[in-house]
Amino acid sequence: xxxxxxxxxxxxTIRFSLCQSFIIAKKDYEVAMAASGEEALERMTExxxxxxxxxxxxxxxxxxxxxQMVKEKYPETEVIVITAYGSDDKKDEAARLGAxxxxxxxxxxxxxxxxxxxxxG
Amino acid sequence: xxxxLDEQKENIKRVNKLVDDLxxxxxxxxxxxxTREKYNRLLERYEKLDKVFQxxxxxxxxxxxxxxxxxxxxxITFLNKSALQLLAYTDKDILGKPMEYLFADxxxxxxxxxxxxxxxxxxxxxxINLKDARGALIPIGFSTTLFRHxxxxxxxxxxxxxxxxxxxxRRQMGRMDRLATLGELAAGLAHEIRNPLAGIKTSSxxxxxxxxxxxxxxxxxxxxxxxxxxxxxxxxxxFNFAKPSRPKPGFHNLVNIVDSVFVLLRSRLLKRNIExxxxxxxxxxxxxxxxxxxxxxxxxxxLNAMDAMPDGGIIRMHACLEPAYTFEGxxxxxxxxxxxxxxxxxxxxxxxxxxFLPFYTTKSDGVGLGLSICTRLMDENSxxxxxxxxxxxxxxxxxxxxxxxxxxxxS
Numbered sequence: 001x002x003x004x005x006x007x008x009x010x011x012x013t014i015r016f017s018l019c020q021s022f023i024i025a026k027k028d029y030e031v032a033m034a035a036s037g038e039e040a041l042e043r044m045t046e047x048x049x050x051x052x053x054x055x056x057x058x059x060x061x062x063x064x065x066x067x068q069m070v071k072e073k074y075p076e077t078e079v080i081v082i083t084a085y086g087s088d089d090k091k092d093e094a095a096r097l098g099a100x101x102x103x104x105x106x107x108x109x110x111x112x113x114x115x116x117x118x119x120x121g
Numbered sequence: 122x123x124x125x126l127d128e129q130k131e132n133i134k135r136v137n138k139l140v141d142d143l144x145x146x147x148x149x150x151x152x153x154x155x156t157r158e159k160y161n162r163l164l165e166r167y168e169k170l171d172k173v174f175q176x177x178x179x180x181x182x183x184x185x186x187x188x189x190x191x192x193x194x195x196x197i198t199f200l201n202k203s204a205l206q207l208l209a210y211t212d213k214d215i216l217g218k219p220m221e222y223l224f225a226d227x228x229x230x231x232x233x234x235x236x237x238x239x240x241x242x243x244x245x246x247x248x249i250n251l252k253d254a255r256g257a258l259i260p261i262g263f264s265t266t267l268f269r270h271x272x273x274x275x276x277x278x279x280x281x282x283x284x285x286x287x288x289x290x291r292r293q294m295g296r297m298d299r300l301a302t303l304g305e306l307a308a309g310l311a312h313e314i315r316n317p318l319a320g321i322k323t324s325s326x327x328x329x330x331x332x333x334x335x336x337x338x339x340x341x342x343x344x345x346x347x348x349x350x351x352x353x354x355x356x357x358x359x360f361n362f363a364k365p366s367r368p369k370p371g372f373h374n375l376v377n378i379v380d381s382v383f384v385l386l387r388s389r390l391l392k393r394n395i396e397x398x399x400x401x402x403x404x405x406x407x408x409x410x411x412x413x414x415x416x417x418x419x420x421x422x423x424l425n426a427m428d429a430m431p432d433g434g435i436i437r438m439h440a441c442l443e444p445a446y447t448f449e450g451x452x453x454x455x456x457x458x459x460x461x462x463x464x465x466x467x468x469x470x471x472x473x474x475x476x477f478l479p480f481y482t483t484k485s486d487g488v489g490l491g492l493s494i495c496t497r498l499m500d501e502n503s504x505x506x507x508x509x510x511x512x513x514x515x516x517x518x519x520x521x522x523x524x525x526x527x528x529x530x531x532s
Contacts, residue, residue, distance in 0.1 A: 013320030021327045084315035105319035109326040
């Protein structure tokens with residue numbers, strides 16, 4: 001069964017390019033996108049995802065709030081946090097809330113992809 | 122016989138007079154006694170009054186606030202010690218002169234005169250500038266009260282305080298506020314710019330992977346990615362500037378730090394025909410500081426000095442140990458003082474106040490962050506930065522570092 005990956009970012013280019021990078025990797029992944037935390041939660045209720053890559057600063061529900069909600073409701077779902085506003089505090093908080101990785105923007109696509117492969121196989 | 126009788130009569134008269142005089146002497150003695158008692162009581166009262174007077178005089182003279190009294194025409198009738206000291210006058214120079222003589226701004230003086238002497242109104246914590254005997258401005262905060270004898274106004278009391286320190290404090294707070302805003306701005310900016318950078322980079326990387334090996338376009342895409350990384354590096358530096366990391370102080374050799382900065386600038390100094398002279402006093406060589414942050418401070422100061430001397434000149438750097446020094450009017454403990462001096466065009470007095478403010482620049486290609494960062498880094502390292510400049514003669518920046526005795530420094 002295809003592993004399910006959800007990319008959550010209010011930046012359309014990042015969503016789109018990340019999504020494409022997994023498509024060209026020719027892995028058996030089902031990749032979806034959400035432009036906000038709210039949309040991500042809605043998609044999760046339809047069918048939970050195995051992995052979420054989420055930005056932190058988004059209008060509405062922040063990535064860290066989303067991380068917390070997802071971990072409470074779907075503890076099996078892994079989360080990678082990406083952010084353009086890196087700080088040690090945010091990094092610590094993400095780890096405390098259960099994020100597997102914390103990556104600062106702009107990142108190397110290979111780096112993110114490798115992490116996803118490690119988590120989803 | 123009659124002669125004899127006359128003589129006897131005379132004698133009796135004399136005796137009577139004597140008796141009279143004697144009885145008057147008693148009166149006089151009595152009067153003398155009462156007078157002496159009265160005199161002693163007066164003396165006692167005088168001494169008591171004098172004690173009270175000296176007590177009040179002592180208070181008035183030794184108050185840290187300045188006190189000046191005037192008559193109702195505004196002529197100075199008294200100044201206490203603090204007032205004389207602050208204004209650098211002696212009694213005879215200033216007593217009897219009109220009070221407006223001390224105000225720096227004549228228009229303001231006229232307004233104060235009108236309110237105090239004509240309308241007999243009072244001031245509460247008003248801030249103005251006075252002018253001392255040497256013509257220097259002394260910012261003060263003052264209040265006034267009228268004093269009266271019976272029902273007539275006798276004069277006016279001006280009570281004032283030197284507020285230079287307060288003003289410096291306020292200025293520093295202003296600087297800090299602007300720096301805090303700068304930090305927030307930088308953080309916001311970094312966030313906003315890194316997002317599109319991440320978008321471009323990820324897209325480029327995906328594009329790069331989709332090209333077949335040897336495709337001539339790969340080289341262009343690689344360059345796009347390199348430039349994005351460069352932009353991100355610049356952003357990171359700006360971010361560090363605005364919100365410097367916590368200093369990691371240690372004992373370092375000042376000579377080595379200065380040398381490493383000099384190496385960076387050597388070719389530029391040569392090109393601009395600028396000499397560099399440095400002297401270190403033995404005790405001032407070991408400093409306790411974050412060496413990278415201090416390098417940044419020195420680099421900024423040297424670059425500024427170079428910019429101030431477009432036609433060449435000399436930068437002198439001198440490090441010494443000062444047992445005690447005055448900073449912004451305050452006495453401070455001993456410090457290592459490093460002075461960076463140029464003989465460039467100097468800073469106009471009206472601009473010198475602003476040079477430490479973020480985004481304040483007089484250079485066409487400047488951002489206006491250099492000196493505000495220096496101040497911030499010095500603050501972070503428990504140091505201070507001060508400037509003195511003379512138009513047409515040059516500028517001296519003084520860096521004050523706390524003198525920390527290090528037992529291991531000799532080893």
